[in-house]
Amino acid sequence: MPQLTETADWPTPLKPGAYEDSFLLGLYERMVTIREFEDGVKFLFLEGSMPGTIHQCQGQEATAVGVCSALREDDFITSTFRGHGHALAKGLTVESLLFELFGASTGCCKGKGGSMHVGDMSKGMVPGIAIVGGGIPLAAGMALAYKMRKEPRVVACFFGDGAVAEGAFHEGVNLAAIWDLPVIFACENNLYGASTRVDLVMRNARIAERAATYGIRAETVDGNDVLAVHEATLAAAADCRAGKGPVLLELLTYRRTGHSRRDACHYQPQDEREAWARRDPIERLGARLIEAGAADAARLQEIRREVQAHFQRAVEEARRQPMPAPGDIADDVLA
Amino acid sequence: MRRLSIAEALREGIAEEMRRDPSVFCLGEDIAVPGGWGGAFTVTLGLEEEFPDRMLNTPIAELGFFGAAVGAAVAGMRPIADVQYGDFLFLAMDQIVNNAAKLRYMSGGTVSVPLVMRAPVGATGRGSQHAQSMERYFTGVPGMKVVAVSNAYDAKGVLKSAVRDDNPVLIFEHKLLYGSKGARTEPGAVDATSEVPDEDYTVPLHRAAVRREGSQVTILAWLLMAHLASQAAERLSAEGIEAEVIDVRSLSPIDYETIGASVRKTGRVVLVEEGPRSGGVSAEIAAGLMEHCGNDLLAPVVRVASPDVPVPFTPVLEEAYRPDVARIVEGVRRVLRD
Numbered sequence: 001m002p003q004l005t006e007t008a009d010w011p012t013p014l015k016p017g018a019y020e021d022s023f024l025l026g027l028y029e030r031m032v033t034i035r036e037f038e039d040g041v042k043f044l045f046l047e048g049s050m051p052g053t054i055h056q057c058q059g060q061e062a063t064a065v066g067v068c069s070a071l072r073e074d075d076f077i078t079s080t081f082r083g084h085g086h087a088l089a090k091g092l093t094v095e096s097l098l099f100e101l102f103g104a105s106t107g108c109c110k111g112k113g114g115s116m117h118v119g120d121m122s123k124g125m126v127p128g129i130a131i132v133g134g135g136i137p138l139a140a141g142m143a144l145a146y147k148m149r150k151e152p153r154v155v156a157c158f159f160g161d162g163a164v165a166e167g168a169f170h171e172g173v174n175l176a177a178i179w180d181l182p183v184i185f186a187c188e189n190n191l192y193g194a195s196t197r198v199d200l201v202m203r204n205a206r207i208a209e210r211a212a213t214y215g216i217r218a219e220t221v222d223g224n225d226v227l228a229v230h231e232a233t234l235a236a237a238a239d240c241r242a243g244k245g246p247v248l249l250e251l252l253t254y255r256r257t258g259h260s261r262r263d264a265c266h267y268q269p270q271d272e273r274e275a276w277a278r279r280d281p282i283e284r285l286g287a288r289l290i291e292a293g294a295a296d297a298a299r300l301q302e303i304r305r306e307v308q309a310h311f312q313r314a315v316e317e318a319r320r321q322p323m324p325a326p327g328d329i330a331d332d333v334l335a
Numbered sequence: 336m337r338r339l340s341i342a343e344a345l346r347e348g349i350a351e352e353m354r355r356d357p358s359v360f361c362l363g364e365d366i367a368v369p370g371g372w373g374g375a376f377t378v379t380l381g382l383e384e385e386f387p388d389r390m391l392n393t394p395i396a397e398l399g400f401f402g403a404a405v406g407a408a409v410a411g412m413r414p415i416a417d418v419q420y421g422d423f424l425f426l427a428m429d430q431i432v433n434n435a436a437k438l439r440y441m442s443g444g445t446v447s448v449p450l451v452m453r454a455p456v457g458a459t460g461r462g463s464q465h466a467q468s469m470e471r472y473f474t475g476v477p478g479m480k481v482v483a484v485s486n487a488y489d490a491k492g493v494l495k496s497a498v499r500d501d502n503p504v505l506i507f508e509h510k511l512l513y514g515s516k517g518a519r520t521e522p523g524a525v526d527a528t529s530e531v532p533d534e535d536y537t538v539p540l541h542r543a544a545v546r547r548e549g550s551q552v553t554i555l556a557w558l559l560m561a562h563l564a565s566q567a568a569e570r571l572s573a574e575g576i577e578a579e580v581i582d583v584r585s586l587s588p589i590d591y592e593t594i595g596a597s598v599r600k601t602g603r604v605v606l607v608e609e610g611p612r613s614g615g616v617s618a619e620i621a622a623g624l625m626e627h628c629g630n631d632l633l634a635p636v637v638r639v640a641s642p643d644v645p646v647p648f649t650p651v652l653e654e655a656y657r658p659d660v661a662r663i664v665e666g667v668r669r670v671l672r673d
């Protein structure tokens with residue numbers, strides 16, 4: 001079972017001057033935005049005002065924000081059914097996301113995507129691919145296009161530990177490897193695929209070790225340390241842009257919510273949940289910010305309140321958004 | 336004008352499109368190995384000499400390279416993916432159906448997937464897993480176009496249209512129609528060569544083609560069956576029965592305008608399909624005819640199709656499997672009796 005043995009349980013203090021305070025506060029705000037968004041959406045969903053199903057990412061904010069903050073604006077990400085955090089981290093607005101979840105025609109996919117397919121090409125995010133592993137070869141193909149056109153872009157491909165068992169993982173990673181494609185395979189190893197623990201379905205649950213099979217570089221990263229993820233992604237992106245081929249990042253993290261809908265998550269042992277709760281990515285960055293004097297507790301509280309207020313305003317707006325007309329059903333099937 | 340085989344015409348079409356547009360490239364297994372086959376049926380033979388960076392040999396990984404083709408298309412390229420044998424489309428099904436055909440719609444029209452997929456089909460002495468007629472599995476998938484080509488002129492023109500189309504387009508080709516030469520020759524092949532002009536031209540993706548005019552009955556067929564239908568019509572003509580033969584060609588969407596005009600003239604329809612009868616494309620067309628021109632039908636439609644069995648290997652059974660000229664003639668006689 002993957003444990004965080006190789007990384008300290010609590011990150012080392014911030015090196016003075018290594019980062020601008022505004023950058024660090026930006027990371028903090030994004031993670032808080034994702035957490036508040038997900039908690040708010042959960043409420044709306046349970047209350048019954050939001051249609052469909054939801055797969056949420058509370059606890060995994062540092063993987064989304066750590067990866068995306070290391071990318072350039074015109075780099076792309078591919079995502080999964082669990083894409084709200086990726087979307088917010090890549091720069092989609094709370095509004096365009098929320099409107100989409102409500103099914104409004106003003107949502108990021110005009111209401112035709114929904115929770116599992118959020119994305120926005122103009123922000124560098126392909127709509128989420130909800131078939132486990134399905135985005136992996138696709139990301140390789142996008143990177144192939146950039147390589148063929150000699151564009152210095154990279155693609156960060158998010159997927160879960162469960163996807164590693166799919167043929168698409170093997171085929172996609174192998175293609176990216178043989179063609180030296182600029183793909184960052186960002187595996188969010190949250191220890192569970194739906195309700196199944198990763199070690200029940202994998203003899204080798206240390207996913208980074210798979211990279212050797214394909215002849216590519218890999219790293220296991222503390223996925224609850226946003227700066228560790230950011231730095232690993234920066235290095236991976238630099239390798240990609242230098243033509244060194246793909247990099248696999250195994251981001252160890254934990255889902256602090258059910259898999260989907262009303263999943264009460266009884267399969268996660270109590271002590272495990274508590275241990276990971278103590279590693280909460282937002283609290284960890286917050287503590288480091290305070291320790292380094294980049295912000296005080298009041299400032300962090302203020303950020304949270306602003307984010308909450310923004311979310312509430314967005315919900316009010318979302319409730320007033322136009323729904324697509326039934327007559328529009330056949331739009332966008334073919335070009 | 337020159338007379339070209341389907342394989343030659345496709346090769347020429349691919350080369351011309353790659354010259355015209357640098358975003359066009361090919362990927363597939365064995366498609367660009369110097370001294371190799373040029374894909375399983377010689378279509379891409381030698382293209383790697385002119386386009387060394389745009390003819391990509393892939394590992395044997397259909398899901399992977401179809402997925403990569405979808406991704407490249409999403410990122411603005413115009414890939415042509417070659418699947419060797421249509422049967423292997425099943426391995427790439429997820430990428431084709433769940434990604435290629437849906438990304439435009441579920442993104443609210445903001446993602447384009449200008450992808451061309453080429454798939455050889457048809458029973459040719461190889462047994463059940465290299466023989467299927469795959470059309471049925473894709474014609475019911477919204478978000479993509481499906482075309483079946485039966486002569487060299489069409490093959491080149493359709494390919495060029497498909498490359499320029501902003502949608503995923505799946506082109507079915509028949510192994511017995513390629514006219515491949517040398518070691519890749521197919522025993523039992525039918526001559527599908529045609530005159531191909533030197534200048535640039537395209538063939539629309541949504542139009543059926545009337546191959547033979549006739550007044551008494553309409554025979555609808557595609558791929559190899561379109562040729563057999565024409566042969567059947569010649570035989571019937573000797574008996575004084577004039578059949579109109581339509582190469583349906585565009586399987587999704589289906590051109591009910593051309594087909595309907597013929598049915599209004601003849602009132603009788605025989606549908607010919609290689610591939611099992613149950614759940615076939617001809618079932619869909621039969622239902623479509625009821626909706627579009629049911630009142631013009633003077634007799635129930637007749638379907639000539641293969642039995643509901645996997646394609647058998649032994650030649651005697653493969654012969655019995657696939658509709659032939661005699662069965663088509665018999666189908667026409669049946670629809671005229673009613």
Ligand SMILES: Cc1ncc(C[n+]2csc(CCOP(=O)(O)OP(=O)(O)O)c2C)c(N)n1
Nearest residue numbers: 082130131132160161162163190192193194
């Ligand atoms: C091919 C496929 N099989 C099954 C599912 C149903 N399913 C949705 S999410 C999921 C678990 C995925 O686990 P993982 O890849 O680890 O991602 P995580 O949920 O942990 O983010 C399953 C089985 C699916 N969407 N696609």
